[in-house]
Amino acid sequence: MKGMTVIVKTISSWVKVLIILFGIYIILFGHLTPGGGFAGGVILASSYVMLMLAFGREFVQKDLPLSLDSKLDCLGAVAFAMIAVLGYVFGKSFFDNFLSQFGRHLRLISSGTIPLSNIAIGLKVGASLFLVIFILSTFRRDSSDDKQE
Amino acid sequence: MEKSILCIPVFLPLIIGFVMLLLPNRLSSLFRVLTLIISVITFVLGIIIFTSGGTNVTWSIVQLGEIKLELLLTATPLGNFMLLFAMGFGLLITLYSLKSRSLGDDRDNANIYYGATLLTIGGSAGILLSNHLLALLIFWEIVTVSLYLLISTGKDNSNFAATKSFAMIGASDAAFMLGVFLVWVCSNENIAERTLVISSISLPTDSVLPVIAFLLLLLAAITKAGAMPLHTWVPTSGEYAPASVMALLPAAIDKLLGIYLLLIIVKKIFIIETAATLNLLLAIIGAATIIIAVMIAMVQHNLKKLLSYHAVSQVGYMILGIATGTPIGIAGGIFHLVNNAIYKSCLFLCGGAVEQQTGTADLEELGGLGKKMPWTFATCLIAALSISGIPPFNGFVSKWMIYQGVIDMASGQAGTIAGLWPVWLVAAMFGSALTLASFVKLIHSMFLSRLPSGLKNTREVSALQIIPMAILAALCVIFGIFYSQVPLQKLINPLLPSLVGENAEYKLSLWNAGLATVLIAAGIGIGVLIWLIGRLSDKIRIVPTWTCGEIQENDKMIVPGTHFYKTVSSMDGLKQLYTGQSKGYFDIYDQGGRLAMALTGFLRWLHSGMLPMYLTWLTLGLLIVLFVVCGIL
Amino acid sequence: MIGLLPAFVVIPLIAAFILPLFGKKGKDAATILANAVILLLLVLAVVAVYSGKQGIYEIGDWSIPLGINLVLDGLSALMLLAIATVATAAMLFSARYMEQYTAKAKYLSLFLLMVAGMNGVVLSGDIFNLFVFLEIASLASYALVGFGCGHEELEASFKYMVLGSVGSIFILFSVGLVYGHTGTLNMAYISQTIQNNGGLNAGLTFALALFIVGFGLKAALVPFHAWLPDAHPSAPAPISAMLSGILIKTLGVYALSRVVFNIFGVSQATGWLIIVLGLISMIIGAFLAIGQEDLKRLMAYSSISQIGYVVLGIGLGAALIQKGEDKLASLAILGGLFHLVNHAVYKSLLFLNSGSIEMATGTRRLEQMGGLAAKLPYTRATCAVASASIVGIPPFSGFWSKLILIIAAILAGYYWIAAIIVFVSLCTLIMYLKVHRYVFLGQLPEKLQNARENKGTMLFAMAFLACLCILMGLLVIIPGLKEAVLDPAVKVLTGGFEYSRFVIGPGG
């Protein structure tokens, strides 16, 4: 895939940063404003999807290799589960909000583990959604069977 | 000790046999020794139980609702008697198979063969001793499974035979199970007092449920025993299974168990006298089995298949004897059961010996083996004469008793069954005659006739295999000559009161065996004398047959005994029946299979792989569920 | 024990996401890790059953009905044990078997996801979470069915997925209806609300019907079964074992009985509906199985037939509870649940056997095999044990559960149900005779002269399950075992609304 015209490429490479920033914002402020890990993750993924459309798959591959992407995916999930387990270790039970005494209300640092979970979810969703779209786009008729019977 | 004497013959073989099934084949010599030891032990215990009786063993296994499953081992006279023979046959067959190579590749199947043999021994001991119908059912199924395992050790098509046997007997087991529970339901009005203990059930057969229960149990009994119309597994397995297996199970123990169950249901669980139709049904089954099976047997060319059809035919006598309901008839039936087990086992062992030494069981390929295998010939001849009911051998006595039972019945009771007594008598006697006819052919084709050149090197089987055959043949003679002193007085008469009540006296009409034997021996002696005189005169000239100068191969000159019987099978009327029979038109297994396959085919056609169709089912199912759940509520 | 409840879900979940990190090089390490996780689950499950503790776990320390809770009672403990047992065997088996596929780490990961999902379904005390976990398990199973990526695998996976998704949507719809009518998602509180309102209204009845269809589809009851004979044979053998052995029971039968007994409460109509569904499944599954020429397809149809037994027992229990015959009802449910556990063990063993056969011969067609008894002695022995169990040969486990079902039917006066049970049992006998006849007995074809048994973990897995088959027959005989393992589970179902009092506590 060769990608689109120069205009599209240039603009999308600028906009990319903004979108990513916006995604990160949505993730980080998930506990204060509408949004959160899932929505932010989708936005993160969409930035790379846009790049993929503009520059072609190969370019994105260089930027974010599939193996790294799937590792990020797993890491997000593991991190989320780990936060739950940490609740058991430091608090009373699984998913216990053991950090809730830190920070102040309606500030960025508040709500204990919820922002942490949001970050993990954002990572997971962003990585896996991009993975899904990327993989779906690579299917082609007559592609050789990479899995054996 | 008193109690364990009943447990050991049941559980020792079962446990060891089961473990043996799971052990690798390499230990086959260990298996032989173990099987031998255990079968000796069980036989000895069988004798002890028979002579001294035993106490009861009760072990409550589990209580499911109101139904209690408990292991009740009780030594009843009938059970003891059957146990003695079952254990005896187990021992004999073990002896025979120690040396027999006929069970296919020994290395592959030793564990299954010997393990299943032990399971059979233990299972039949359990059936004969248990006094609880559910426990009996469990042992019954164990014997069924071991039959399957034993048949499957054979070569070639034994898989088909094993499958068919298991499927048919399994079907009858299913009927048995339903019957058992129906018996429980009928056993008492009051749920708390319902029971499955055999000795405390006595059901009149005057309403629908007990009759259905009776028929279901009858189905199980006659399938195991191999009577018409559920006999078809016997010939199929007879054709493909190893001879020793056939001698052990279908010929001996399965008959024993089937007839045992029949006796129990007819004489203990149900009061059958109140329903004459059931008795008539039994008699019809008996008579039909005798005639039809022997007619089929006559035209068989396969040694083992022929023997199997005879095994079926003989069951008819036993059932007929029991159906008469007279003491002498029942005694005759039981005696015939024992006799049949003896000579039929002997015949199967002889057949197995011949097949093992020659490699074929086709009568047309055999011949002239009398000189090569004299011991086999002698034992086979005795057994064949016994089965054909030739005095002074045992088959004659028991058949004679059954004839008498039929005649007694005519004078003793009224009803259709008694009124039809000539039919039963003719069937029994005609069947006996046809048996003789087919054994003449068998003996001729195997042992007399001309020796095919391919069998020149045939040798006699080893002594270990001859011993069981010889013992069985000797028993044929002993039971025939001293019928009154040994089997009837000592074994059968004592158990009659438990079956037909105190009034169990019967008179055996005149048949002086001693005199007859002397006369027959004298006749034979004179014949031998004449033959010797002829030899002495030395004027007989023996030359080869004149063949007009043509050199005829030996094999072309053989006249097998089978040819004559081809005329029977090509008679009009019979011919169609025979072809139908050989195509399996009368085989319930085949017909059932066809029906099931048609139904399956339709269902498979419905599952056409169309996703929209599946989704439609889903939607329709949803609608139905909705209507049911919402509509009724 | 109660404090460890989330471990049943979290441990496999974490492991499932760690495994792909190993990549292709760390295949062995991944295998070992996955096996260790499953073994750990087995230990935990045994402890859960053995300790006999029951209770609820409030996640995040949020009290119900605000928070999500996990509930461990007799039924859940039994299911946990069954899941862990089958998963242990299947996992051990895959250690060797899955070498023939390339993406083993992904397979292990999906496997663990499925286990996590099933454990979650069993433990969840919240109807929506039950749905979520059910979807996790289902999605993992869709992917695993299509794992081979051949023609048939993909086709089966697609059909499975379409039907399964429709079923899931029904369940979700039903969850929505229940929430709309009761205002809570906690199963105990739903049940309480229904009791307080004095029964079901039209909306809840509609929800119940949708639940029955949705869970019935997951349980592959006729006429919602069409996906099963495609999906189960197409999956790799250990996955077939998991699907047939435990997935249809957890997602279908467990969820169905939980919903019907503990949440909505039984009624004559639902009881008989379930009985009829069970009977139809038994008969049609059995007939279809007899005609099959494909080994695994035969076994799949037999699963439908066997799940019919389980459902029949449970439906009979429901109908009898409604009639007020509690003792009989508990007998019927005991039969159903015991059959469920038994079937989990022997059907998974049979599928593992089929995997072993397929690996040795390279085919699943019955007519292309024969005489393998000599070549695969251990497979044959274990297969014989499993077949004997499924057919119901006396000392083996299957006999006892069928016996209990028959006795329950007889005692309840439904002789025709007993007759059908016996008849289907006979059909089962015939289909497994067919398997043995074509696979193990008879002539060895030329092509298969070099067939070799696979030793090692595969053999060990099969032997493990075969031993269980034999030992489980003792479960009813040896006093004390039944009381410890099966009776608590039965009590949960016969207790009906006791569940809500148990979860909410005496004060609620």
Add this chain to the structure above:
Amino acid sequence: MPYALCFLLFMIGLYCAVVKKNMVKIVIGIMVMEYAVNLFLIMLGYQAPVQLTKSEKQLLSTTPIAAGQGPVVSDETGQTEEKLSVPSVAPILSREDLIEDENGQVKISQLFRMTTVDPLPQALVLTAIVISLGSLALMISICIRTYEKYGTFDITEIRRLKG
């Protein structure tokens, strides 16, 4: 009435899944069903707008999340906020259900519940969407793989497995 529309949408989806032969259309049908159910869930939580008095507006000026904080919450003044105790039934209150305390004031939690839509269905729908996203991705990828193998999207021609 909206529920009926929702049901209609569900039926359209079911019809599409049952009748259409193209695999992709079947997937679309299933997704339509899925969204019909999601719509239904969202509508469950719908709350008609309520007119509030000024004092009530004041009371609700804090963010909903702060008001609905969990068990251990302390606000800036260090006082413990009242716990939001939700009864098991009917989370949404109407004005008739309000209980005033001795000062003639309604509690904040009651007000909150009166003025906001039920948030739980939204959480459910979010979860359901995530799940349907996963199953959609899997379904589509299997569709594509199947197309690679069979060369067709017609489900009636993809029937190697039958009988």
